[in-house]
Amino acid sequence: MNAFEHPFFVHALLAGTGIAAAAGLVGYFLVLRAQVFTGDALGHVAFTGALGALAAGVDPRLGLFAGTIAVAVLIGAVGRRGRADDVAIGSVFSWLLGLGAFFLTLYTTSRGAAHGTAGVSVLFGSIFGLSGSQAWTTAATGAAICGAVLLLARPLLFSSVDEAVAAVRGVPVRAVGIAFLVLAGACTAQATQAVGSLLLLGLLAAPAGAAHRLTQRPYRALALSAGLAVAEMWTGLGLSYAVPVLPPSFAILATATGVYALAVIAVRPRPGAAV
Numbered sequence: 328m329n330a331f332e333h334p335f336f337v338h339a340l341l342a343g344t345g346i347a348a349a350a351g352l353v354g355y356f357l358v359l360r361a362q363v364f365t366g367d368a369l370g371h372v373a374f375t376g377a378l379g380a381l382a383a384g385v386d387p388r389l390g391l392f393a394g395t396i397a398v399a400v401l402i403g404a405v406g407r408r409g410r411a412d413d414v415a416i417g418s419v420f421s422w423l424l425g426l427g428a429f430f431l432t433l434y435t436t437s438r439g440a441a442h443g444t445a446g447v448s449v450l451f452g453s454i455f456g457l458s459g460s461q462a463w464t465t466a467a468t469g470a471a472i473c474g475a476v477l478l479l480a481r482p483l484l485f486s487s488v489d490e491a492v493a494a495v496r497g498v499p500v501r502a503v504g505i506a507f508l509v510l511a512g513a514c515t516a517q518a519t520q521a522v523g524s525l526l527l528l529g530l531l532a533a534p535a536g537a538a539h540r541l542t543q544r545p546y547r548a549l550a551l552s553a554g555l556a557v558a559e560m561w562t563g564l565g566l567s568y569a570v571p572v573l574p575p576s577f578a579i580l581a582t583a584t585g586v587y588a589l590a591v592i593a594v595r596p597r598p599g600a601a602v
Contacts, residue, residue, distance in 0.1 A: 330568050338462035339454045339575065343560040345469025346521045347530070351556030352476040353514040354535035355549045356507060360487045365402065365508070366531045368416045369515040371423045372398045374524040376516070377449045378430035387449065391516035398423075399512030403505035452523035452576040454564070465517060472514050473553070476507075483507055484545055521560070522576040533583035534559060537590035559583040 330336045357366050376394020377387040402416055448456070457465065476483075486493040486500045494500045518527045538552035563579030570578075 330565070333568075334459065335455050335457075336564070336568055338457045338459055339564055340561065342457050342462040342465035342469075343454055343521055343564055343579075344557055345466035345473075346518050347469075347534075347556040347560035348553045349469040349472040349476070349514045350518050350527075350530045351534045351538075351553030352473055352549060353507075353511050354531035354556070355538060355552040356476070356483060356487060357511065357531055358535040358539055359484075359545075360507075362511075363528070363532050364416060365399075365511060366515065367528045368402075368423070369395050369399060369512055370519070370524045370527050371427065372512075373515050373519040373527070374449055375423050375427035375430065377519065377524070378427050378434060382430045382434040388516070388520075391519055392513060395512035395516045396509055397512075399508040400505060403508040448523070449519065450523045450525045451574065452519065452521050452526070454521040454575050455567075457520065461520075465520060468513070468517055472510055472517070475510055479503065479506060479510070480546075480549065488545075522579055526576050526580050529580040529583055530556065530560075533580075533587040537587045540587075540590040540594045555586060556583070559586060 354366070357363050372395050373391050376390035376392075378390070379394065380387045380390025383390075482493070482498045482503050485496075486498050486503050490500055514531070515524075515527060518530055521527075522530050534556035535552045537555055538548040542548045542551060559582045560579055562582045564575055566578040566582070567573045567575040
């Protein structure tokens with residue numbers, strides 16, 4: 328039977344395309360700005376936010392987006408010129424994960440052991456379980472994030488490459504930095520549905536890292552990062568469908584990691600080359 332005859336696969340492909348495109352664009356700037364640790368931290372926030380929402384009896388997506396965006400704004404506000412501060416992130420890193428475990432325990436004990444799979448879905452994703460309406464909403468959210476990143480790309484690129492000069496030239500560096508972190512938070516919440524909060528860092532970092540290796544031109548690398556992320560998403564979903572024993576999150580991340588490894592092997596960084 329053709330994969331496209333299965334609604335669950337079509338829904339996953341639709342949602343996955345929006346998720347991957349957004350992750351590729353956001354991930355490019357996370358790598359460029361040396362803020363990959365922020366993506367990892369927001370993954371922990373996604374876990375905590377989703378489980379907090381479940382424990383409160385509301386849609387976990389509400390907790391995902393509210394938690395990640397709120398923490399993104401917070402770390403941008405306390406950081407220098409809107410950049411996330413690794414020390415501040417590290418201070419709450421373990422606490423956030425512990426709070427998520429508390430919410431999971433609270434949820435399972437108050438609603439029954441059968442609901443314990445919710446924590447697994449948040450950690451590892453459940454893209455094959457999306458309904459048609461959820462898939463369209465996810466795809467539309469991804470398109471909105473992509474549009475916002477592209478609108479912000481020029482000042483964000485300027486402030487990422489030379490923050491001091493950008494500030495002198497009138498770029499609102501702090502506001503741009505916080506706006507980008509908000510987009511990173513929204514992208515993290517969205518990507519959690521596909522690969523889970525535990526693994527989403529790979530979707531944010533691997534395509535962008537490969538793009539940085541393959542070209543030194545920023546806009547070309549930005550487009551390549553998004554393109555690689557989408558191709559890896561499609562490949563991973565196809566592999567998971569063809570070999571049901573492979574979870575989609577594993578197949579997607581294994582493909583992304585493999586492409587990054589090939590880029591590292593094929594392209595050696597030139598001494599003194601600018602990113």
